[in-house]
Amino acid sequence: MTVELAEYPETTPELGRHQLLWTDFDEIARGDGGPGLVGKLRAAERSRRLLLLRGLVEVGTKSEDLYLPLPSPETAWDLLARVERAAPQELETILSHPYTGTWAGYTTRLYLHDVAGVCPFWVHLGYVHCLAAAAAVRAGISFEVELPVWRGNVVLPTLGLAHLPAEAPYSVATIRSSHGVVEIRNRHSVVRLPVQPYSDAPGWSGLRKAVVxxxxxxxxxxxxxxxxxxxxxxxxxxxxxxxxxxxxxxxxxxxxxxxxxxxxxxxxxxxxxxxxxxxxxxxxxxxxxxxxxxxxxxxxxxxxxxxxxxxxxxxxxxxxxxxxxxxxxxxxxxxxxxxxxxxxxxxxxxxxxxxxxxxxxxxxxxxxxxxxxxxxxxxxxxxxxxxxxxxxxxxxxxxxxxxxxxxxxAGRRFLDGVAAKLQPWQVEPVTAAARKWAGLAAADHYAAWRTRHLRPDPDTVAELATAWRQGLSRPRCAVTGPAEPRVPTPVPDGDWQDSRTDLIRLRLGPDGAARFAEYASSVPGATGADVCFAAGRMVEAAAGYRNLLAADPDDPAALVGLGLALAARSAGPASRTLLHRPELVRAVHRLLRDEAETPSSVEAIAGWLGRFTH
Structure with a gap:
């Protein structure tokens, strides 16, 4: 596979050609590949960022309305060219800075779609001056340029942030570097960068590093x-x-x-x-x-x-x-x-x-x-x-x-690579406890997702509710099973915090028994029934979930929790339906309880549905 991206001609005299062989592609798909492959991806990112950066400079230079009160973006481009001649490795540091890419993509979208960002467009576009100034500071060359100020802050990417008193939310400051002294000033104040810019100084917050x-x-x-x-x-x-x-x-x-x-x-x-x-x-x-x-x-x-x-x-x-x-x-x-x-x-x-x-x-x-x-x-x-x-x-x-x-x-080939790595792991041994808790956590997540994002067919729900009222053991739709919802909705029906899996991790983690005893009740969203479930006390957990459903039959976490607690003891029709078709159980119960003075329990309806639901 060969990919060609154009470098900006002023930066390299020839068009750059990026090659990623199929063998490289397959290595990445398997999760393999060392620094050399990372370098190929970086090189392509460099080209993409240069193209976006140059595009923003060109469109920004065409209209003063886009960049005033700052100077033209072309001045930043010229400063970057100076850095390239004096210290090309420092230009590379700025181009490889992750947020050069974020800024370039975000600001390009603002321009193309003519929408406002969180700041005026000139502030966003003005980040190119911050990039150029940071590169020049790193290169140790003399220069002077104006930078955008956002709520009193002036950023030099990869180096740090200057804090200047400012009356307006957005304003302009000047950065000047001469004979190794770098100062950022507005009409209220001046900040001098320390010799080691990663250090803090009055008015300056250096960007910290972690080297391990x-x-x-x-x-x-x-x-x-x-x-x-x-x-x-x-x-x-x-x-x-x-x-x-x-x-x-x-x-x-x-x-x-x-x-x-x-x-x-x-x-x-x-x-x-x-x-x-x-x-x-x-x-x-x-x-x-x-x-x-x-x-x-x-x-x-x-x-x-x-x-x-x-x-x-x-x-x-x-x-x-x-x-x-x-x-x-x-x-x-x-x-x-x-x-x-x-x-x-x-x-x-x-x-x-x-x-x-x-x-x-x-x-x-x-x-x-x-x-x-x-x-x-x-x-x-x-x-x-x-x-x-x-x-x-x-x-x-x-x-x-x-x-x-x-x-x-290419996507199918990519997944083939993932599968080649992943499939042999499916038969590797794990402890019975790990397998049990992993199965319960997976069932919990899937059932809760179904409850909140699948909507059963209304006619099927109505037919099932009628059959229940009539005391039928098998409604007509039982021949093929109630229709399976196919299209989920992104709008959730109910809240869910995955607290049970948090509790499982707490119990199985370092010092699990002691930490579980001390902190289980503090897990966000966890109920007493959830704590009993994660502790393995399934009878108590089931009783707790029944009480929660009596108070709020629509609670997705309690609905699924009851299914889990029942399934952990024995696989019966109620637990099967609560874990595999919980959205159907809830929909039928909703319809019935709206019509009856003493509605049947969620568990009873789930048990009935489980006799003919796959």
């Missing part, structure tokens, strides 16, 4: 809490970490890196070449959410957590997204299909095909990490659970979409 080692393996990332384009969708203000938080990040990152180099050395080696920046997100109790965007190659947004293993899994997850995002800038693996129609066991909502493919690839990496850790540490209950959970969830999802009409031939 494991034997000869090094990971160096910025902890970026400053850059406005570090988020997913819109520019965001700085959220400065306290020094103690920075040290906590470095400590847990050190532990995560040691695990990765020990158990997934191939991915660790590639990650050291492909992960540049971590955006620290606030800690979330009992979870470690993370995110990334294809335009910010090299960046991951990760919440803080104390467990190195969980952080290691999150890093692998986001690095897989980074690699796939780079690949998708070279080749299409699916057609444009925005329909939110597919179930994914890692999301609470229906997903489009592109999102499912990203999830399959990301969780291939997650599965590989937990597999390696479970193999190295047989007593690690959480690792065994996560491996059992994700190997099956990813495999089932892959099988479902492998023949999807929206896949391109």
């Amino acid at each position: 080692w494991s034997d000869d393996h090094r990971l160096a990332v910025r902890l970026d809490d400053l850059d406005p384009y570090r988020g997913l969708y819109e520019p965001i203000p700085p959220e400065r970490l306290r020094p103690v938080e920075v040290e906590s990040w470095r400590t847990v990152l050190d532990g995560a890196w040691r695990l990765l180099t020990r158990h997934l050395p191939g991915i660790a080696e590639a990650m050291s070449a492909g992960l540049d920046s971590l955006v620290p997100a606030p800690a979330m109790p009992f979870r470690l959410p993370s995110a990334s965007t294809g335009e910010a190659f090299g960046s991951a947004i990760v919440a803080y957590g104390e467990d190195p293993a969980t952080l290691a899994a999150a890093l692998v997850h986001e690095f897989q997204h980074i690699r796939l995002g780079g690949l998708l800038h070279l080749v299409r693996i699916s057609e444009d299909d925005p329909r939110e129609r597919l179930y994914a066991p890692w999301r609470p909502d229906p997903r489009p095909i592109a999102g499912v493919l990203h999830g399959i690839y990301a969780f291939l990496g997650v599965t590989s990490f937990w597999r390696a850790l479970a193999e190295a540490q047989p007593g690690h209950q959480l690792a065994a659970f996560e491996f059992a959970l994700w190997r099956e969830g990813v495999w089932r999802t892959l099988v479902t979409v492998r023949t999807d009409e929206s896949l391109t031939p």
